[in-house]
Amino acid sequence: MPTFTISVIPGDGIGLEVVPAATRCLERVASRHGIGLVFNEHPWGSEHYLATGRMMPTDALDTLAASDAVMLGAVGHPDIPDTETLWGLLIPIRRGFQQYINLRPVRTLPGVRGPLANDAPIDFLIVRENNEGEYSEIGGRLYRGSPDEIASQLAVFTRRGVERVTRFAARLAHARTGVLTSATKSNGIIHTMPFWDEIVTELAADEDVQVDSVLIDALAARMVLKPESLDVVVASNLFGDILSDLGSALTGSIGVAPSANLNPERNFPSLFEPVHGSAPDIAGRGIANPVGQIWSGVMMLEHLGASEAASDLMRAVEEVLSAGLATPDLGGSTTTAEFTDAVLDAI
Ligand code: ATP
Ligand code: MG
Numbered sequence: 629m630p631t632f633t634i635s636v637i638p639g640d641g642i643g644l645e646v647v648p649a650a651t652r653c654l655e656r657v658a659s660r661h662g663i664g665l666v667f668n669e670h671p672w673g674s675e676h677y678l679a680t681g682r683m684m685p686t687d688a689l690d691t692l693a694a695s696d697a698v699m700l701g702a703v704g705h706p707d708i709p710d711t712e713t714l715w716g717l718l719i720p721i722r723r724g725f726q727q728y729i730n731l732r733p734v735r736t737l738p739g740v741r742g743p744l745a746n747d748a749p750i751d752f753l754i755v756r757e758n759n760e761g762e763y764s765e766i767g768g769r770l771y772r773g774s775p776d777e778i779a780s781q782l783a784v785f786t787r788r789g790v791e792r793v794t795r796f797a798a799r800l801a802h803a804r805t806g807v808l809t810s811a812t813k814s815n816g817i818i819h820t821m822p823f824w825d826e827i828v829t830e831l832a833a834d835e836d837v838q839v840d841s842v843l844i845d846a847l848a849a850r851m852v853l854k855p856e857s858l859d860v861v862v863a864s865n866l867f868g869d870i871l872s873d874l875g876s877a878l879t880g881s882i883g884v885a886p887s888a889n890l891n892p893e894r895n896f897p898s899l900f901e902p903v904h905g906s907a908p909d910i911a912g913r914g915i916a917n918p919v920g921q922i923w924s925g926v927m928m929l930e931h932l933g934a935s936e937a938a939s940d941l942m943r944a945v946e947e948v949l950s951a952g953l954a955t956p957d958l959g960g961s962t963t964t965a966e967f968t969d970a971v972l973d974a975i
Contacts, residue, residue: 629662629663629664630662630663630664630934631663631664631665631666632663632664632665632666632696632697632932633666633668633694633695633696634654634665634666634667634668634695634696634697634698634699634928635668635670635691635692635695635697635698635699635897636651636667636668636669636670636698636699637669637670637672637673637684637698637699637700637701637703637717638669638671638673638701639672639673639674639700639701639702639703639704639906640673640674640675640701640702640703640704640705640906640911641702641704641705641905641906641907641908641911642701642702642904642906642907642910642911642916643673643700643701643702643703643906644701644911645911645912645914645916645918645964646701646902646916646917646918646920646921646922646964647699647701647921649918649921649922649964649965649967649968650699650918650921650922650924650925651667651699651925652968652972653922653925653941653944653968653971653972653975654922654925654928654929654941655667656972656975657929657937657940657941657944657975658929658934658937660937660940660975661934661936661937661940663934663937667699668695670684670688670691670692672684672685672688672703672717673703673705673713673717674703674704674705674708674713674906677705677708677712677713677716678705678707678708682716683703683712683713683716683717684716684717688720688721689720689721689724689725692721692725692897693725693896693897695897696897696932697897697898697899697900697928697931697932698721698897698898698899698900699899699900699901699924699925699928700718700899700900700901701901701902701906701921702901702902702904702905702906702907703717703718703905703906704905704906704908705906705908706908719763721889721899722758722759722889722899723759724896725889725891725896725897725898725899726759726891726893726895726896727758727759727889727890727891727896727898727899728757728758728759728760728789728792728793728890728891728892729755729756729757729758729793729796729888729889729890729891729892730755730756730757730758730868730872730887730888730889730890731753731754731755731756731887731888731890731927732753732754732756732868732872732875732876732885732886732887732888732903733751733752733753733754733886733923733927734750734751734752734753734754734855734872734875734876734878734879734885735749735750735751735752735879736749736750736751736879736880737879737880737884737919737945737946737949738946738949738950739949739950739951739952739954739958740879740880740881740884740949740954740958741880742877742878742879742880743877743878743880744852744855744878748855748856749856750855750856750878750879751856752855752858752859752860752861752875753800753804753859753860753861754861754863754868754871754872754875755793755796755797755800755860755861755862755863755868756863756864756865756867756868756869756871756872757789757790757793757862757863757864757865757868758793758865758868758889759789759865760784760785760786760789760865761783761784761785761789761820761864761865761866762781762783762864762865762866763865763866764781764782764783764784766781766782766784767779767780767781767782768780783817783820783864783866785820785823785824785864787827790823790824790827790828791827791831792892793862794810794827794828794831794832794862795831795835796890796892797860797861797862798831798832798834798835798837798862799835800860801835801837801859801860802835802836802837804859804860805859805860806836806837806838807837807838807839807840807859807860808828808832808837808838808839808840808860808862809839809840809841809842809847809858809859809860809861809862810824810825810828810839810840810841810842810861810862810863811842811844811847811861811862811863811864811867811868811871812824812825812841812842812843812844813843813844813845813867815843820864824864825841828841828862829841844863844867844870844871847861847871848870848871848874851871851874851875851878852874852878855878872885872887872903873903876903876904880958881917881957881958882903882904882920882957883902883904883916883917883919883920883955883957883958884917884919884920884923884958885902885903885904885920885923886900886902886903886920886921886923886924886926886927887900887901887902887903887924887927888900888924888927888928888931889901890931898928898931900924900925900927900928900931901921901924902920902921902923902924903920904920910956914963914964914965915955915956915963915964916955916964917955917957917958917964917967918955918964918967918968918971919945919949919967922941922945922971923942923945925941926938926939926941926942926945929941940975941971941975943974944971944974944975945971945974947974948967948970948971948974951970953966953967953970955967
């Protein structure tokens, strides 16, 4: 029986509620498909930070490297600045494991209504560059507190970095409608964005896909006005981050949106996490929507090559949503545990 070892970091807040929901579903669907899953849990995150001053131990990456994939809930704490949680855990894992793709499906689920009046089904993929770009450590502040104060931050785009994210997105587009939408801003950002555009044009030709290069501002508007016109969107780290939150809002609730941080070459484990954070406002009440976490688990099964188990689990989730079960964020009163039990039954 093929067996995969999964490192599990439930993290903080509702991560502690939705991760166990997802691992139960994964275990059930895997066993029905003759797949073994071994979960190794790591109690890292904000409690660890409050106790030790670090989000995770110094040898955390070595520990995770031994596994086939990493499942993360969420990290965040009202008393800890977001920069600590981001730079102390997520960014070191994304960069250390060369997870240069952040893949976020934007798809409406049955029974989940989005905010748009025109509720044509939405189904596209956002491929966000995950390792470089605007999130650089280069920059600084001068003359703090004075009227002449200056802050600067350098965005760093490398040919290798832009080529590999574009190639990944172009291949996805090739397998779908053959159109790759690229988020740009080359009218205002006159060095990095023309460089991005050139590489996208080159590689799209190479992968035989058509490029639709759209200014990020216009693309944000188009996502709201005509989301059904999109299929695969490739974007830089910052633009992709903003578009994917907009995408999760369009499909009804941030609680249902999944994401994968992929190292496509499989030199290192990939990481799967919902788009939402630790949601301290609802943590501990048993009402968090587990769909984003479970769907991230579906993406993990796909990445591991267990496609049948993946589609079986997704079908089970959609069946439960179609039957009208909904957590409070979707307007219902189903609890996390009731929703999860229904998914287990549907499997
Ligand atoms: P963090 O600092 O960890 O990012 P946050 O509160 O800033 O946490 P989210 O956790 O994404 O950000 O929460 C944004 C809003 O969406 C909150 O009101 C939260 O309750 C709600 N929310 C997020 N995830 C879920 C979920 N899985 N189920 C229900 N509501 C959710
Ligand atoms: Mg947040």
